[in-house]
Amino acid sequence: MASPLSPQTITCKAAVAWGPGEPMSIEEVQVAPPQPMEVRIKVVATTICRSDITLWESRGHIPIFPRIFGHEATGIVESVGEGVTDLREGDHVLTVFQGECKKCRHCKSDKSNACETLGVEGNGLMHSDQKTRFSINGKPIYHFVGVSSFSEYTVVHSECVVKLSPDVPLGKISVLGCSVATGFGAAWKIANVGKGSTVVIFGLGAVGLAVAQGAKLRGASRIIGVDINPDKFERGKIFGVTEFINPNDYKQPTQEVVKEITTGGADYCFECVGNVELMRTALESCCDGWGMAVLIGVPSGKMELSAHYGPLLNGRTLKGTLLGGWKTRSELPTLVEMYMKKEIQIDEYVTHELPFADINKGYQLMKEGKCLRCVLHVVI
Template sequence: MPGYSSKAKYTVQCATSSPCHTHTTKPQSTHGCSYLIICRSIVIKCKAAVAWESGKPLSIEEVEVAPPKAHEVRIKIFATGVCHTDAYTLSGSDPEGLFPVILGHEGAGTVESVGEGVTKFKPGDTVVPLYVPQCGECKFCKNPKTNLCQKIRVTQGRGLLPDNTSRFTCKGKQVFHFMGTSTFSEYTVVADISLAKVNAKAPLDKVCLLGCGISTGYGAALNTAKVEPGSTCAVFGLGAVGLAVIMGCKVAGATRIIGVDINPAKFEKAKEFGATEFVNPKDHSKPIQEVLVEMTDGGVDYSFECIGNVQIMRAALEACHKGWGESVIIGVAGAGQEISTRPFQLVTGRVWRGTAFGGWKSVESVPKLVEDYMNKKLKVDEFVTHTLPFEQINEGFDLMHAGKSIRTVLTF
């Protein structure tokens, strides 16, 4: 990795005193490309992409990352994906969006140091940060019907760690955390319940994507909808999440999987993941839900909205079969937007539900997903269309907005 060598020296600001000191680390193997600073008393200076304000490109800056406090872990990030959720917050549409902030939530790396009370992680562990934590103690964690742990939800929504403070500073200013992960930084600090230890042999530039997009779509089909063998499914939006939904529907045994998108260039890729048919709404004069109802003898068994468009959410529901059809909302709509349909759609048996992180109980599930990938039971490599150095992060966003990428992975 650039900037690292077996004789590397690191200038750091000690948290317990004002002078700067130069520390030479003891080499420790971690994917053969970096060395760990095992010290919980130092502030690390590193590069990060800071969003100073909404609607502006990210700025590569030198930031200071404070040591982990009690029940926190500091991580060296090696790879991170670029997701539409990052762009959503950067656009200013996120009601919880705060600035300045370090975005990013699809990352993978190794543990650099741990705070007091951390027992499940040690320096050198290979990990994936989790924007949906799992404390195992709250009533949400104990309920099998949900994965939405609430232990640190309030502070996470404020862009802070559980003690109501940030570990990031830049140019003398506090910088907010994002989704409890902030993977657009060479080093980040997360709560120990927001972290999964995974197979040390897993390629970090691939399994980072299991931190959001792939897991979200795949789980929406398997966990939230519980797609049944022989089902007919419609997937609206054929980006990374939509392709992961298709993959989940195929694994579940769906017979017909209809991809819906206005970009026909995406259809061939969707076929590789298991789509059997494709519909471009632009090719039809009638509403897409009517097209799908006619195609499927009354409607699909399951539909999935992977875009974040409230009009498409309605179409996805109304494309479902009377009596049993179920529609799952995955896409995140802009602040203040509302969904609507005629109550008769629900009275006559259709079900409307949503999902976050595919319904996976994160800490226990992500390591298993990594193992499925390592055993070639789960596609991951196929989602990566571009790999760029971290400094080209804005190019990664441009590729996503232009529809030219499925997932861009940034490497440090």
């Protein structure tokens, strides 16, 4: 029998998606206590990521509903499960969709951040026991990538959170849980962009602009943004974009435009949309010999990439990245520290702030391309 001090089930409000593309419904849900090696978090702020929309619409993906989305968030540990030793009630944390067990082959290697134990959860259930911690009147409600931050309380594996110092503001920094860390790391860590190089970024959302910031800090001399939304061009300059290409302004394919203005192709190209045709365009926009195309976007439709072997045979490299290559618990704190020292921009990615109840408005703003990141303030 549980002792009086054991965590009990909490009833709170959450934004539940009942079916693909259906508006979120604010419901009262039951959140079970954390199980061994888990923590229950009181969510303070959460942001809407493009992948929240892609999987909500279930384009090209297996639909898992009813579900609570959300994975970029900050909050306060409310209770801890058995075996958790490095976190305690009251700790401030940042959630991440991929953990770091520090024990598996990948966690021990300096070549990977793909934890074998706590990789991206894809079936809507918790890693530990393949069950859900959410329910409504006994009906299971599924998780999203092990986080589900569109809820006043959520349960997360303790090795899928980053502990924050109490002086770190719990709000806009939630974007470091996915988008900004992913883009920044793709340029800074995965590509290791060289000084004086030419970079082309396909897609100027939050991820693409984070690539621009990382490339700028690495010393890139030309950072070319490619997007069909001209409204993003001025904002791109804030993060280091020096030139812009709107494919709709040209009759020839974008890769030919890039090759023409770069005299043979870019040193680095980053695909930040999740379009497989654009991925091929990125590869073909690279120069021979050393050009590198880095794939970041999550596909929302066709998922098979086909490309001619020629560019690869001629020395180009095609790479993929998840969360920018960062080991979550041991390396993401470095980005938090850089933010606190004002060495990197974070707040500038947040263009809208809304109360949690307006989550559907936030989704619409994202779908229409009217915002980079929208912070939802979760008031309990």
